[in-house]
Amino acid sequence: MADGPVLALDIGGTKLAAGLVDTTGRLLASERTETPATLDAEGLWSTLVALAGRVADLDEVAGVGVGCGGPMRWPDGRVSPLNIPSWRDFPLADRLRDLVPHVPVRVHNDAVAFAVGEHWRGAGRGASNVLGMVVSTGVGGGIVSGGRLVDGSSGNAGHIGHVVVDPDGPACTCGGRGCLEAIARGPAVVRWAMEEGWRPGSRQAATGRHLTADAQRGHPVATAALARAGEAIGIALASVTHLLDLEVVAVGGGLSQAGRLLFDPIETAFRRHARMQFARDVRVVPAALGQEAGIIGAGALVVAPDDRYWSAG
Amino acid sequence: MADGPVLALDIGGTKLAAGLVDTTGRLLASERTETPATLDAEGLWSTLVALAGRVADLDEVAGVGVGCGGPMRWPDGRVSPLNIPSWRDFPLADRLRDLVPHVPVRVHNDAVAFAVGEHWRGAGRGASNVLGMVVSTGVGGGIVSGGRLVDGSSGNAGHIGHVVVDPDGPACTCGGRGCLEAIARGPAVVRWAMEEGWRPGSRQAATGRHLTADAQRGHPVATAALARAGEAIGIALASVTHLLDLEVVAVGGGLSQAGRLLFDPIETAFRRHARMQFARDVRVVPAALGQEAGIIGAGALVVAPDDRYWSAG
Numbered sequence: 001m002a003d004g005p006v007l008a009l010d011i012g013g014t015k016l017a018a019g020l021v022d023t024t025g026r027l028l029a030s031e032r033t034e035t036p037a038t039l040d041a042e043g044l045w046s047t048l049v050a051l052a053g054r055v056a057d058l059d060e061v062a063g064v065g066v067g068c069g070g071p072m073r074w075p076d077g078r079v080s081p082l083n084i085p086s087w088r089d090f091p092l093a094d095r096l097r098d099l100v101p102h103v104p105v106r107v108h109n110d111a112v113a114f115a116v117g118e119h120w121r122g123a124g125r126g127a128s129n130v131l132g133m134v135v136s137t138g139v140g141g142g143i144v145s146g147g148r149l150v151d152g153s154s155g156n157a158g159h160i161g162h163v164v165v166d167p168d169g170p171a172c173t174c175g176g177r178g179c180l181e182a183i184a185r186g187p188a189v190v191r192w193a194m195e196e197g198w199r200p201g202s203r204q205a206a207t208g209r210h211l212t213a214d215a216q217r218g219h220p221v222a223t224a225a226l227a228r229a230g231e232a233i234g235i236a237l238a239s240v241t242h243l244l245d246l247e248v249v250a251v252g253g254g255l256s257q258a259g260r261l262l263f264d265p266i267e268t269a270f271r272r273h274a275r276m277q278f279a280r281d282v283r284v285v286p287a288a289l290g291q292e293a294g295i296i297g298a299g300a301l302v303v304a305p306d307d308r309y310w311s312a313g
Numbered sequence: 314m315a316d317g318p319v320l321a322l323d324i325g326g327t328k329l330a331a332g333l334v335d336t337t338g339r340l341l342a343s344e345r346t347e348t349p350a351t352l353d354a355e356g357l358w359s360t361l362v363a364l365a366g367r368v369a370d371l372d373e374v375a376g377v378g379v380g381c382g383g384p385m386r387w388p389d390g391r392v393s394p395l396n397i398p399s400w401r402d403f404p405l406a407d408r409l410r411d412l413v414p415h416v417p418v419r420v421h422n423d424a425v426a427f428a429v430g431e432h433w434r435g436a437g438r439g440a441s442n443v444l445g446m447v448v449s450t451g452v453g454g455g456i457v458s459g460g461r462l463v464d465g466s467s468g469n470a471g472h473i474g475h476v477v478v479d480p481d482g483p484a485c486t487c488g489g490r491g492c493l494e495a496i497a498r499g500p501a502v503v504r505w506a507m508e509e510g511w512r513p514g515s516r517q518a519a520t521g522r523h524l525t526a527d528a529q530r531g532h533p534v535a536t537a538a539l540a541r542a543g544e545a546i547g548i549a550l551a552s553v554t555h556l557l558d559l560e561v562v563a564v565g566g567g568l569s570q571a572g573r574l575l576f577d578p579i580e581t582a583f584r585r586h587a588r589m590q591f592a593r594d595v596r597v598v599p600a601a602l603g604q605e606a607g608i609i610g611a612g613a614l615v616v617a618p619d620d621r622y623w624s625a626g
Contacts, residue, residue: 071590128466145458145464145465145470146463146464146465146624150458150459150463150557151458151459151558152442152458152459152557153440153441153442153558153559154558155558156589156591157442157556157557157558158556159555159556162551162552162555162589163552163556164548164549164586165477167478167479167548167582167586172588174589175588176551176585176587179555235477235480236477236552238475238477238489239475239552242473242474242475242476242492243456243472243473243476244456245464245466245467245468245470245472269480272490273477273489273491274489275475275488276472276475276487277384278384278465278466311459
């Protein structure tokens with residue numbers, strides 16, 4: 001575990017973020033930029049290094065924590081982010097070790113980093129059994145149980161997007177059927193709404209953001225689309241709560257910006273299905289850290305006490 | 314953690330078992346008896362104490378581990394087993410501490426003890442990420458992640474019976490709908506078969522055992538009833554595998570005696586839904602320890618290295 005401020009990186013298909021996170025989880029500095037879509041593997045790496053240099057003196061940081069889009073080889077930190085085609089089996093952790101020698105370097109899934117951030121400093125603070133989930137282009141998450149991150153056998157624990165909520169439901173990109181992600185990810189919500197007759201305004205793209213705006217203006221199909229996603233999320237959360245005896249679920253990501261239009265149907269479906277007595281006090285709440293959750297969680301991988309978010313030694 | 318053989322107790326609505334478990338997980342002695350249905354709380358306690366005395370010199374044991382039907386207050390060990398009406402908020406752990414002073418006494422859910430036994434010495438041996446589940450009058454389970462038992466906030470983690478597999482499915486005793494248990498528990502399987510026209514032979518009770526025997530003789534409705542339960546189990550296991558990144562699922566309990574009539578439909582549904590790459594190597598296998606799993610797991614609560622099955626301090 002690192003004993004001073006660490007470099008934290010959040011690497012996704014649309015943005016790159018770098019931050020300096022201290023041992024209490026404060027974000028001392030941060031920078032972000034769009035993920036360059038046209039660059040090759042080395043070009044992207046150079047962009048990342050330059051961004052890191054703007055938030056920290058790399059000779060001074062006590063460690064490097066990274067949340068990166070999956071899939072990846074964990075704990076090796078060789079990454080093949082779905083939305084970053086130029087990185088395939090890119091040795092991110094090794095490259096960072098060359099860049100910042102003699103300090104711990106730890107790379108994990110970006111949804112896991114989000115969940116870790118929300119547990120350490122966000123909506124799950126003070127609880128020991130927390131699910132953090134992101135509802136965005138995909139649906140992902142991370143699990144803290146007994147105060148420690150759950151990794152599973154290959155670092156893939158937390159894939160709530162592939163909990164089955166409707167066995168006869170829509171096909172999922174994973175090859176399965178009726179996964180939460182197949183129903184609740186932003187593009188699936190938009191597609192369902194368009195099939196039901198919703199159209200974005202002229203000059204607008206058909207995005208979750210525009211759908212949400214229309215729902216907030218009372219558009220019935222847009223509202224129903226969010227309700228359908230919320231119901232699916234609530235069902236999945238009931239299953240997860242029964243399985244893991246959670247205290248808090250923190251929901252973030254673009255679609256969570258819909259607020260009550262999403263959270264009310266989540267709550268209704270969750271309470272309908274989460275009936276075991278021990279599930280009654282579970283709180284399903286909006287994530288608290290906004291886009292800082294991922295970066296703070298990335299830092300937490302190396303700087304949180306007792307290595308509670310890193311089991312790989 | 315205990316440093317010598319421990320007393321292990323397995324307390325259910327139909328049977329009581331006591332054993333002496335050594336530090337390597339061997340069962341040095343064991344006794345079992347039917348759970349007396351007519352006795353009051355103290356009468357049942359006396360029966361248990363007598364049974365314990367037949368396997369161990371209580372002055373010599375290094376600890377006491379118990380798997381008991383739930384619900385219970387954990388880690389306090391005050392138990393209210395659903396199928397033992399005379400024990401309501403019975404202070405089982407405290408009574409055992411009075412009986413066997415100066416050694417650790419640990420009480421957990423019987424399905425958790427089963428899972429622990431299968432992880433330590435059964436079908437999950439050698440793996441670090443294991444779900445053990447029991448399909449019987451109810452459907453329960455326990456989770457080992459990263460080599461340690463997952464407890465959740467109140468010791469209730471592992472309730473796979475209340476993972477939702479069909480949101481519009483049958484009502485569950487928990488008050489929810491479409492829980493795995495509502496479809497796959499023995500009495501639900503039998504009821505479905507009877508609704509479809511199956512009848513037990515003359516002088517036979519309508520039990521899962523007789524249903525299984527008829528399925529083995531090729532009765533189409535009996536076979537379909539087991540297949541329906543297996544499909545529901547396979548769907549739930551896909552969700553759990555995606556969530557926890559498991560290596561092994563060990564399935565035991567009365568209904569698992571149906572063998573391939575249950576396991577083939579489990580496998581088919583599991584592979585249809587567990588499509589993430591990291592889920593491909595998961596093995597879903599019959600439990601290996603038979604009725605000894607619960608007693609060995611109960612012992613493991615106090616005697617396994619590093620307190621890996623007990624987080625409550």
